[in-house]
Amino acid sequence: MTRPLGQRVRRVAATTAGAWSAARDEPAPSGPEPGAAPLLDVAGLRVRFRSHGRAVHAVQGISFTVEPGQTVAIIGESGSGKTVSAYAVMGLLPRTAHVFGSIRFKGVELVGRSERDLQQHRGRNAAMVFQDPERSLNPTMRIGSQITEAVRRHLPLDRKEAQERAVELLGMVRIPTPERRFYEYPHQLSGGMRQRVVIAIALACKPALLIADEATTALDVTTQAQIMDLLLDLQQELGTALLMISHDLALAASYAEEVIVMYAGRVVERAAARDLFGSVRMPYTRALLNAIPRTELEPHVLLPVVGGLPPDLSAVGPGCPFAPRCPDAQQDCQRLTPPLEEHEIGHWWACWHPCEGGPGEGGPGGAKEAAQ
Amino acid sequence: MTPPAAANGASRPGGGDVLLEVRHLVQEFVLRDYGGAKGGVLQAVSDVSFGLCAGETLGIVGETGSGKSTLARSVIQAPPPKAGAVIFEGKDLVGLSSRAMKPVRRHLQIVFQDPFTSLDPKWAVSRIVAEPLVAYAIGSRRERRDRVNALLDLVGLDPARYGRRHPRELSGGQAQRVAIARALVLEPKLILCDEPVSSLDVLVQAQVLNLFEKLRSDLKLSYLFIAHDLALVKQVSDRVAVMYLGKLCEIGPVRDIYRQPLHPYTLALLASIPSPTPGKRVTRGVISGELPSPLNPPSGCRFRTRCPRAQDRCAAEAPELRAVGGQGHLVACHFPLTGGSSTPAESTAVRR
Numbered sequence: 001m002t003r004p005l006g007q008r009v010r011r012v013a014a015t016t017a018g019a020w021s022a023a024r025d026e027p028a029p030s031g032p033e034p035g036a037a038p039l040l041d042v043a044g045l046r047v048r049f050r051s052h053g054r055a056v057h058a059v060q061g062i063s064f065t066v067e068p069g070q071t072v073a074i075i076g077e078s079g080s081g082k083t084v085s086a087y088a089v090m091g092l093l094p095r096t097a098h099v100f101g102s103i104r105f106k107g108v109e110l111v112g113r114s115e116r117d118l119q120q121h122r123g124r125n126a127a128m129v130f131q132d133p134e135r136s137l138n139p140t141m142r143i144g145s146q147i148t149e150a151v152r153r154h155l156p157l158d159r160k161e162a163q164e165r166a167v168e169l170l171g172m173v174r175i176p177t178p179e180r181r182f183y184e185y186p187h188q189l190s191g192g193m194r195q196r197v198v199i200a201i202a203l204a205c206k207p208a209l210l211i212a213d214e215a216t217t218a219l220d221v222t223t224q225a226q227i228m229d230l231l232l233d234l235q236q237e238l239g240t241a242l243l244m245i246s247h248d249l250a251l252a253a254s255y256a257e258e259v260i261v262m263y264a265g266r267v268v269e270r271a272a273a274r275d276l277f278g279s280v281r282m283p284y285t286r287a288l289l290n291a292i293p294r295t296e297l298e299p300h301v302l303l304p305v306v307g308g309l310p311p312d313l314s315a316v317g318p319g320c321p322f323a324p325r326c327p328d329a330q331q332d333c334q335r336l337t338p339p340l341e342e343h344e345i346g347h348w349w350a351c352w353h354p355c356e357g358g359p360g361e362g363g364p365g366g367a368k369e370a371a372q
Numbered sequence: 373m374t375p376p377a378a379a380n381g382a383s384r385p386g387g388g389d390v391l392l393e394v395r396h397l398v399q400e401f402v403l404r405d406y407g408g409a410k411g412g413v414l415q416a417v418s419d420v421s422f423g424l425c426a427g428e429t430l431g432i433v434g435e436t437g438s439g440k441s442t443l444a445r446s447v448i449q450a451p452p453p454k455a456g457a458v459i460f461e462g463k464d465l466v467g468l469s470s471r472a473m474k475p476v477r478r479h480l481q482i483v484f485q486d487p488f489t490s491l492d493p494k495w496a497v498s499r500i501v502a503e504p505l506v507a508y509a510i511g512s513r514r515e516r517r518d519r520v521n522a523l524l525d526l527v528g529l530d531p532a533r534y535g536r537r538h539p540r541e542l543s544g545g546q547a548q549r550v551a552i553a554r555a556l557v558l559e560p561k562l563i564l565c566d567e568p569v570s571s572l573d574v575l576v577q578a579q580v581l582n583l584f585e586k587l588r589s590d591l592k593l594s595y596l597f598i599a600h601d602l603a604l605v606k607q608v609s610d611r612v613a614v615m616y617l618g619k620l621c622e623i624g625p626v627r628d629i630y631r632q633p634l635h636p637y638t639l640a641l642l643a644s645i646p647s648p649t650p651g652k653r654v655t656r657g658v659i660s661g662e663l664p665s666p667l668n669p670p671s672g673c674r675f676r677t678r679c680p681r682a683q684d685r686c687a688a689e690a691p692e693l694r695a696v697g698g699q700g701h702l703v704a705c706h707f708p709l710t711g712g713s714s715t716p717a718e719s720t721a722v723r724r
Contacts, residue, residue, distance in 0.1 A: 077573040078544075190662050191436065220435040220600055221644040222659055228646075247573055254646035277648060291578035292648050293603040299610065299626045302585055303578040309543060 037107050038065035039208055039241050040089065040126075044101035047084050047093065054314040058084045060265040061101070063340075066209065066241050071232070073244040073256035073273075075288070079310055081265040082245050086211050089243070090128050091118035106208070123154045127202035131214035133194035137186040143170075143197045144182035147204060154205040169200040172237075174230060192223035196230065206238060213245040228255050249288050253277050261285045264311050264321035267340050271347040281347070281354035284322045320352070328353050391562055391594050392424040392447070397456035399439070399446045403667070412667050416442040417453070418618045421693075426561065429588065429595040431609030431626075433602050433641065437663050439618040440598045444564045447596070448480055449473055460562070478508060481555035485567040487547035491539040491554075497524070498535035501553045508558065523553040527583060545576035552583065556591070564596045569604065581607055602641050606630055611700070614638045617666055617674040620693060624701030632710060634696055634703040637675050673706065681707050 047059040059081040066072050076082040087093045089103055091110055103110040105125055113121070122128075130136045138146055147166035151157060157165060163182075170178030173196040186194055195215060202210055212231065216224040232255065235242050244256055252259050252273065259276050261269040261284065269282035280286045290304045308325040320326070323333040332352055340350040397420045405411035417439040424430050434440045446453040449465050458465045465476060484490040491500055501520045505511060511519065521531040527549040539547050548568060555563055565584070569577040585608065587593055599605050605612055606626055613623040614635060622635040633639045640659040661678045664670055672690050676682040683706070691704045 077575065192662065221602070222435060222640060225644040225646075226660070248646065249574070250646040250648040253648045288574055289648055291574045293578075293581070293601070293607040294647065294649075295603045295606055295630055295642065295645060296649075297607065299606055299608070300585060301607065302582050303607070305578045305582055306575060307579070 037104075039068045039070075039106060040066040040243075041104040041107075042085070042089065042102070043104075045085065045088060045103060046100040047081070047088055048098040048100075049096060050098075051314070056314045057316050058097075058265055058313060059088070060316065062262070062265075062267045064260055064267065064270065066243055068208065069235065069239050069241055070258065071235065071242045071244065071256045072258045072260065073246060073252035074260045074262060075246055075249055075252050076262035077247060077310060079264075079313065080262040081313075082262050083213055085262075086128065086213050086243065086245050089209075090126055090211060091121055092128070123150065123205045123207065125207055126209040126211060127205070127207040128211040128213060129195070129198050129202050129215040131217050133191060133198045133218070134186070136198050137194060139186055142183055142185055143189070147197070147201050150201045150204040165204070166200075169204060170197070172203070172234070173197070173200045175200075190223075191219055192226060195219065195223075195227055199227075199230070199234070203234065203238065203240070207240060209241045209243060210235075211243045211245065214247070215244075216251070217246070217248070224251075249285075250292055261288070265313055265316075266321060266350065267348070268322065268351070269349040270340070271349075275344075275347050279347070281343070281349045282322075282351050283326050283328050283353075283355055286355055287325075287327075320350070328355070389426040390423050391426045391428075391461065392596070393457075393459040394423070394443075394447065395421050395457040395459070397421070397443070397446055397458065398454045399442050400454045414666050415669070416618055416666065417446060419456075420615075420618075420620050421456075422613055422620065422623060424562070424594060424596060426594055427588075427592050428611065429597055429609045431605035431612040432596065432598045432615060433600065433605050433612060434615035435600060435663060437617070437666060438615040439666075440615050441566050443615070444482065444566050444596060444598055447564060448477065448482055474508075478504075478558045479561040480564070481558065481560040481562075482564040482566065483548075483551050483555050483568045485570050487544065487551045487571075488539055490551055491547060493539050496536050496538055497529075497542070497550050498531070500539075500550060501557055504554060504558050510558075519557065520553075523557050524550075526556070526587070527553045528579075529553070543576070544572050545580055548572065548580055549583065552580075552587070556587065559591075560593070562594045562596065564598070566598045567600070568597075570599065570601075577604075584608055601645070602630075603645050614641065617663065617669055619674055620704060621675065622701075622703045622705075623693070624703075625698065628698045628701045632697060634701065634708040634710065635675075635705050636679050636681050636709065639709060640678075673704070683707065 042065070043063045045059055045062050046057070049056045049058055062085060064072070074082045074085065084093070088099055091113065093099060099111050101111065105121065110118070110121065137143065144163065144166055147169055148162045151162040151165050167178045167182055170181055175181050175193060175196055189197065216227050219227060231242060234240065244252065246252060256273050259271060259273050260267055261282065263284050269276065269285045276285070280289060287306045293303065306325045306327065311321050311324070318337060319334040320338050323329040326333065330353055338350045338352045340348050342348045397417055398415065399417040401414045401416060403411040403414055420443060422430065432440045432443065445451070447458050449458070449468070452466055456466065460476060460480060463476070465473065468476070498520050501523055502516050505516045505519060510516070521535070524531040524535060529546060529549055534542070534546065539550070542550065569580050572580060581604070584595070588595065595608065597605060597608050609626050611623065611625050612629045614621045614637065616637050622629065622633070622638050629638065630642070633642055659678050664674070664677055670677050671687055673679070673682070673686040676686040679686065685706050691706050693702045693704045695701065696703050696708050697710065
């Protein structure tokens, strides 16, 4: 394996291995302790891939934290780096990815861990639900066996106990008649039911963090509402933190406590959902918000749009990445990259010329609310 | 907007400028078990009727498996429906030979959901857009080239820059624009749009939606716009039809449907939409349960297994589409949410 010197991920001293085995034996802490360290602490994370001889800077220095039991949403378009960030947290990035920075889970550094350590991390600490339940399940295995497999992989249970646990999990994700469903194959289930099975597998070992990567994107609106309700219910029951990865700002507004907006590998705005949607400051977030069709709008109304495409992540120049598309861009936006700073308490944005703090100012929805 | 002449679509021919009329359309698929034995009949669309006027956009909404895509395909006779009539410009398309269909298809184009699977990956953009002209032997090579360039310009792609590219060198939004250009090149009267923006990012989706709007007003197009997102459909439609398990639940003018939904299913769909308005949460548990198997649909009203207002009558007899409320607003429900013979159930019944 070729490993460019000095570019490879930072290796962490072997002394932390003890922390892993200790964490393995302890049950996951159930509730948030006041003043405790965050569950997940991502600091200055950068991920670079090599593609056709060019370096693609997929994630360019992002930092965020997730507290135990919290719901955080990462929002962005395709190619904004949201999924790569989630994969980094899971330790699922391919070997070809160069990861810099720090990802601490319950205080333990993940960047640079061996695959064996990461396997312990996955499932136990953090689990992931992917977009397409069809592709995350094995079509040739009964769903019961797939859940049992995940249970036995991480918990010291014999076959019978694991099966009981699997049926229990199927019941927990509100699948009717779990004893019967246990023996069914994925193709016998609907999309929503399959996603419930995937959630059951993800929750098999009571992870402290559940990452839902576009988990409801492939589902119908009614099913989406059911699955989101289920995730929030389970979060209440189990005290799991939820990291939602989505392109849908409306979904984040409806379900998340904290929202992180990513663009071109950077975090451009971050705030509590209430504050963010009440007072959008970053023009990109405003553009996203205004582009959502809403039932409050009249038919045949043109949506306010921004032109252009996201920048090429292999040729990152100076300046704000959104500047070429930004309606408010000025001279200095092209030259200097605005840093992500906490301009108001709990509200971070990276913009030299932020919007006025109106709700989606310039948008029809915003105008309506301002009138009230 | 002229009120739709064929509001119920079933029996109002000659109502002026009716472009498309679908009457009692039924589409079935025979499922085969091992060895080719008949495994059952799936009725994907059962007894659907509606009309569409020239210059009008009818949105069709429904969940996966509601039969909305099958309906669109039945309209373009790919494959022809099992029963019923599809009257386009006064001519019944059902049963026409493929030779007789060819001149009709010129005015009846379709844009699919995934541009990358509906565009030939080995062809350059200009050749893709020119293909319909070649198929209909229209114009000289030079005229075709000019027409293709004009079309690419119209959909917002610079012909000099994108004409020689291949689909893989385009983003999703650009590829969908190519698909739209290809659908427009023959100057059709009606375009069927089958989830044309579902695979696009929000910003690009808004751009393409605006493009559809611009083309509609510039070229006087009619759309049959299929989507699963009610908010999106509202943006483009004059009238909306809601489908559930192969049946039409409700059809009517956009404003009426969104202001006063009559069918409990429409209300559930509306309540499921996450809203970006802060503090406005989705009503929890809008409807429970799953779409029943289309192989064995429930008796009577097909929505009754998930409906909070269902009564004995709903299982016994299937509700017919009937006018309730405003003009041209039809609903297939024994106990619609307002008006008519309503139950004492509260209007907030759609909750757990």
